[in-house]
Amino acid sequence: MTARPSHEIGLEYRSEMPDKDLVLKSLSGSAVTIFFQDVEGVFRWFVNPQSLWATGDLTGQKEDVVLGSEALKKLQEAKRTVLASGERGAVELAVTPPNDTGDPRPFYIKLTIEPAFDAKRDVEGFVCSSIDISEQLKREQTLKNLLREVAHRSKNMLAMVLSLSGQTARVASTKDEFVRRFTGRLQSLAKSQDVITERDWHGSAFSDLVKRQVIDVVPFQDGHIEVTGEDPELGPNGTLHVGLALHELVTNALVHGSLTRPGGRVEINCEDLGDYGFRLTWTESPRVISSAPKAKSFGRTMLERIVPSAVNGQGTLDITDDAVIYSLDIGRTEIV
Incomplete structure (x- = not known):
């Protein structure tokens, strides 16, 4: 078997796209939670849920389940800004979970919001990355x-x-x-x-x-x-x-x-x-x-x-x- 030049091996390696699931799994153990919301505000999936997002299984539920009126208003304004500009945005929220979560302490989180589009360039929802800034x-x-x-x-x-x-x-x-x-x-x-x-x-x-x-x-x-x-x-x-x-x-x-x-x-x-x-x-x-x-x-x-x-x-x-x-x-x- 003839050995291939090392530079060709390197080109072939770089041409391959990393697996998305592998990248998302690599977040496990980090301080970052990533989730997807559709345009109706329903949580569709989570990766590495923690902090506020670990208070219960929120998949399939709407954002008003965990966000109070003030935090919900700020998040919706941030989403409108993101849609208007077409660029990534960020917002900081102070959230006190509902009493039935068993965790009454307030959370302070920073969300980075990215719009997600379908093949027709219509908005499907928002990919959000979240980090708990309470200790900070x-x-x-x-x-x-x-x-x-x-x-x-x-x-x-x-x-x-x-x-x-x-x-x-x-x-x-x-x-x-x-x-x-x-x-x-x-x-x-x-x-x-x-x-x-x-x-x-x-x-x-x-x-x-x-x-x-x-x-x-x-x-x-x-x-x-x-x-x-x-x-x-x-x-x-x-x-x-x-x-x-x-x-x-x-x-x-x-x-x-x-x-x-x-x-x-x-x-x-x-x-x-x-x-x-x-x-x-x-x-x-x-x-x-x-x-x-x-x-x-x-x-x-x-x-x-x-x-x-x-x-x-x-x-x-x-x-x-x-x-x-x-x-x-x-x-x-x-x-x-």
Whole structure:
């Protein structure tokens, strides 16, 4: 038997048309459903039925069985447009199947519509390919919601930065003091924001916030810092403001307070107050004469007024002969 040249084999292969049924079967397992409707809107056949088209055997039934009035109107308008132009068209439909299908969830589908003609060039019906875009639209909506949330929180953050800047400048006696204090507070916000971001914008665990704002800042820890009590989940607002309070307290302890002494220590306790919320208690001992913010300082104002107001609670700073004690009640609204 004489071998045929390879180029002749290739020509013969390319001259053969692929089998239509084979092509349609190849759609099995894909995200595409193909169906044919006659001019009366009756479904004649389906290939790879899924999504809306898998809610039941629709062959032989009219389109109004699964399409509500609004979706049906849009589909019919799209068909008229296709017939007028003679070109393929597309339409997106939102469809809630009838209650008897047992699947009440809405479907969002995109249909590509192609007119089918007979030998006389009369319209026989429409070949439609369908893909379920429900998940795509859900992702897009989630992204839009996230972007709106980011924009909202960014505005709040900028407002906080402007407030911190103005208040810090108002009480700073020198430029260097302003830079030092404002930079520290800004870094505190950044640390809290990092915790929020790591938790997918839901907030933070109280323990994570203490670690970032206090433990990671104190160069010596053994025997100096003790954290006890509950570990609630704070929302984003609570995380930012409680973080600022912790920053003010640890900065003061390191610069003027007990952590300047070899035996100085700080106990941070979080107590569950039931329906009200939680109470943060900072106990710093021994007391150093200048170990608490002055009565008119912005730091004290932040601890006793700004932060408590922001977390729907109350704050008190007590200075005894032996210790500096700060108590902050955090409202239940700030707990996730």
